[in-house]
Amino acid sequence: MIEPRLDNRPCGGKYADILEAIGHTPLVELRRFAPKPGVRIYAKLESYNPTGSVKDRVALAMIDDAEARGAIRPGQTILEPTSGNTGISLAMICSRKGYPLKVVMPDNVTQERTQLLRMFGAEIVYSPGAQASNGAVAMALEMAEADASYYMPYQYGNEANPLAHYNGTAVEILEELDDVAAFVGGLGTGGTLMGCARRLKEEDPETKIVAAEPLQGELVQGLRSLDDGYIPPILDLSLLDRKIFVSNRDAVVWTKRLLAEEGLFTGVSAGAIAAIAVRVASDLDEGNVVFVVPDDGWKYLSSGVYTKTLEELEDSLESASFW
Amino acid sequence: MSTVKIPPVLRSSTGGEKEVSAEGGNVGEVLRALATRHPETERQLFSEDGELNRYVNVYLNDEDVRVLEGLQTPVSDADTLVILPAMAGGAR
Numbered sequence: 075m076i077e078p079r080l081d082n083r084p085c086g087g088k089y090a091d092i093l094e095a096i097g098h099t100p101l102v103e104l105r106r107f108a109p110k111p112g113v114r115i116y117a118k119l120e121s122y123n124p125t126g127s128v129k130d131r132v133a134l135a136m137i138d139d140a141e142a143r144g145a146i147r148p149g150q151t152i153l154e155p156t157s158g159n160t161g162i163s164l165a166m167i168c169s170r171k172g173y174p175l176k177v178v179m180p181d182n183v184t185q186e187r188t189q190l191l192r193m194f195g196a197e198i199v200y201s202p203g204a205q206a207s208n209g210a211v212a213m214a215l216e217m218a219e220a221d222a223s224y225y226m227p228y229q230y231g232n233e234a235n236p237l238a239h240y241n242g243t244a245v246e247i248l249e250e251l252d253d254v255a256a257f258v259g260g261l262g263t264g265g266t267l268m269g270c271a272r273r274l275k276e277e278d279p280e281t282k283i284v285a286a287e288p289l290q291g292e293l294v295q296g297l298r299s300l301d302d303g304y305i306p307p308i309l310d311l312s313l314l315d316r317k318i319f320v321s322n323r324d325a326v327v328w329t330k331r332l333l334a335e336e337g338l339f340t341g342v343s344a345g346a347i348a349a350i351a352v353r354v355a356s357d358l359d360e361g362n363v364v365f366v367v368p369d370d371g372w373k374y375l376s377s378g379v380y381t382k383t384l385e386e387l388e389d390s391l392e393s394a395s396f397w
Numbered sequence: 398m399s400t401v402k403i404p405p406v407l408r409s410s411t412g413g414e415k416e417v418s419a420e421g422g423n424v425g426e427v428l429r430a431l432a433t434r435h436p437e438t439e440r441q442l443f444s445e446d447g448e449l450n451r452y453v454n455v456y457l458n459d460e461d462v463r464v465l466e467g468l469q470t471p472v473s474d475a476d477t478l479v480i481l482p483a484m485a486g487g488a489r
Contacts, residue, residue: 208484289459289481303452303483317461319481 093170096123096130097242101250101364106335107352112360115351117332118247121340121370125162125190128243128368132265133163135238136227137171146225148172153224155179155207155214158187159369160229165194176224178214180206186373207262208304230263231307239269247364248274254281255361258351260343260368261287261317264309270366271313285317286350288325288343316354320346322391326379328352329371333380341369342379399427400477407480410437424455425468427478442480452483 089095099122104115120128140146151174154164161177168175175196179187182203191198199217201209211230218226229235243266247254257274259266271283311317322342329345332338344367351365371380378387398418403411411417417434421427432439444450448468455462456479462470472478 206484285464305451305483311461311463314464317464319456319459319461319479 091170092124093134093167096134098246099123099243101247102338104332104336104338104348107348107355109352109356110359113355113358114362115355116251116362116364117336117338117344117348117367118243118364119338119367120243121344121367123163125159125166126370126372127159127163127341128266128366129159129163130167131238131242132229132235132263133160133167133227135234135242136229136232137164137167137173139232139234139237140225140227141171146173149174150225151176151223153178153214153218153226154229155201155210156229158183158191158373161196161198162187162190162194164227165191165196169195178210178217180210184373185376190373211304229265233308235263235265236269236272236308239266240273241269243366244270244273248277251362251364253278253362254364255358256282256284256351256354256363258284258286258347258354258363258365260347260366261285261309264306266366266368268308268310268313275313282315282354283313284350284354285314286343286347287317287319288346289319289321318350318353320349323384324349326384326387326391329379332367333371338367339371339380340367341371341374342377343368398474399472401427401431402477402479404481406482407438407441410441411435421472423466423468423472424457424462424470424478427472428455428468454481454483455479456481 100119102117102119104117107115123130146152149172152164152168153176154160155178158179161179164177165175176199177191177196178199178201180203181200188198199213201213214226218224254274257270259270261267267283267285274281274283325342325346327345328349329340329342332340332345332348347365351363355363377390398420401417401419403415403417408415412435417431419427419430419434421430428442432442442450442453449455449463457465457470457472458477
């Protein structure tokens with residue numbers, strides 16, 4: 075029997091370049107997490123993007139936007155503050171498109187992130203880990219100000235970031251579900267939440283938008299005063315219906331549950347977001363709750379999250395930077 | 398009385414205390430009670446117009462009060478208010 079033609083297979087020849095494979099991620103129902111009949115929980119697996127995180131969408135949208143506006147030319151150095159995933163996505167995309175990349179990130183992120191960035195050819199500049207992402211943002215802004223040859227996409231303030239979700243993530247969710255009672259996303263730059271909030275609320279103003287954010291806790295010892303705080307310019311709190319923090323401990327507990335009960339190998343932020351999604355779902359009588367799995371677990375293997383017990387992890391829980 | 402958790406960055410203003418008990422029926426009243434007892438916290442917590450300072454996040458147990466009813470959010474004795482600096486998040 076003759077094999078059918080390649081282009082007749084589901085994915086055969088569908089993408090001419092790895093960049094075209096960004097997005098179109100699976101939406102998977104998590105039946106074991108459903109609190110009651112009539113309430114269904116779905117995970118949007120952004121971990122299925124080419125570099126393993128939701129940031130592929132954002133990085134591609136920001137570079138495409140800069141190219142379209144004529145803000146960058148081939149060979150120009152791109153500079154970005156990132157605790158990892160955005161840098162990895164930018165590194166892959168910049169290497170495909172011919173832009174050198176420099177990333178500024180806290181010095182306490184996991185080794186895997188450093189290795190992935192170097193693998194895709196990015197240069198790394200470290201900022202003090204005690205200042206978490208705030209320190210990386212401040213350092214990158216200083217560098218960009220001192221050297222006009224850098225182009226900084228600046229995901230925290232770039233509208234292409236939420237637009238990647240408005241035009242992508244949210245549309246894909248609406249293609250698969252007739253109604254979304256609640257959407258739960260992680261709060262970092264605010265891009266996922268803002269973009270999805272706008273699109274989902276256009277479809278149904280009653281859709282609740284819930285932010286899960288990391289409890290930074292003792293991590294923020296490096297701040298000198300509250301005036302060192304930071305609010306991403308793209309974040310509009312009026313679009314959120316709830317904003318709830320999650321401890322590293324709860325995030326790890328739920329990351330392990332995603333793995334053990336639903337077979338999902340995710341990063342730790344997905345655990346935190348799942349914890350809030352289940353809580354939101356338990357308050358509903360019926361409807362669909364969608365939450366985002368921002369990345370997969372490969373980059374966090376060295377942290378021992380998946381193999382060590384909570385007791386063994388206790389010492390690192392408050393000092394590690396998982397988000 | 399409600400419990401207020403003090404972040405490291407504010408502890409020099411509370412004599413090193415990590416937790417303070419304070420009276421009040423809503424978030425604003427509890428924070429005012431804290432500022433009365435530890436006056437150095439007032440300038441850091443409140444802006445000149447009496448609202449929460451821009452870079453201060455206050456959580457009722459674990460929910461950001463800005464997304465609830467702000468300083469008017471009701472508080473009971475069993476509740477804990479957590480004060481945290483606004484952070485850039487993880488930028489996954």
